[in-house]
Amino acid sequence: MTRKLVVSVYISLDGVVQDPVGMENSGLGNWVGPFSRGPEGDEIMRQELWAADLALMGRTTYEGFAAVWPNLNDPGGFAKRLNGMPKYVASTTMRQAEWTNTTVLSVDVAGHVRRLKGEGEGDILVYGSAGLVHSLLPLGLVDQVHMLIYPTVLGRGTRLFPNDFAARFDLRDLRQLGSGMAHAVYTPS
Template sequence: MPRKLVVSVYISLDGVVQDPVGMENSGLGNWVGPFTRGPEGDEIMRQELWAADIALMGRTTYEGFAAVWPTLDDPGGFARRLNGMPKYVASTTMRQAEWNNTSVLSSDVIDAVRRLKDEGDGDILIYGSAGLVHSLLPHGLVDQVHMLIYPTVLGRGTRLFPADYASRFELGDLKQLGSGMVHAVYRPA
């Protein structure tokens, strides 16, 4: 059985996933900062990361993560887990990645992701990476979308689903978290 490809995003009520912590100079600011997901939300994120044995990212997400995660050592072990696992970055401009255990997928990302799905048992976890997700969705490579929905409307920014993409999804799980946030798991129908 192939691995599941799981997309995990922080998303606003109007579907924006761009720059949730304000590191991309998008002008959106740190739109997740005012909210707290609480211990239940932390446990959801832990389970999601521990179910995966590969992280897959687009270049912008990779650059943001690679600037921070290698310097962290949190009590919950998130940094050790993410830093230690194999990581892949999809990029046509990068030739090598400095973050340990990271390989660059620079050509035919669709075929490379298909091969990754056919190897091993753990999930492939994509954090954010809207451009990468936009390229994978039409090929049926996304198995689940985990949305941490923040009760804010941004009015602009990159959305999770591309404008020309149409599909049906089924709700797999729904939990209300702290600060009015919701965690929803969807699967393509």
């Protein structure tokens, strides 16, 4: 059985996924901060993480996560789950990763992803990581896109889909959440 590669993003109405919590010095600020996904949104995120048995990230996302998650002890157990699972970071500049259970993929990332999809049963969860997603989408390696849609327009920033990418997607689930947000699940057609 082939496991699914699930891309999970915070996304603005105009498709921006860059720097949602304002840690990358992009000038976009913490654009998710004014909104609350509520208990239903928290449960969606919990189910998404517990369905996965490994995480895959690009370098920028990895560095942001690695600076925060190892030091968290949240009541929902998100940190314990994420800290304990195998993590892979796609990077041509990193040589080693300090966060527990992390492997650096510096060459043939697509080949590693194909191999990982053929092993195990839980999902491969990709948080954010627009550059990585831009490289995996055209190769047909993305099985689902989970969008936590924020009711804001940023006007600039890195978008989820690369400019020259065209594809059709099927809507699998759509839920309205707190603060005018929505959660949508799409699969490539």
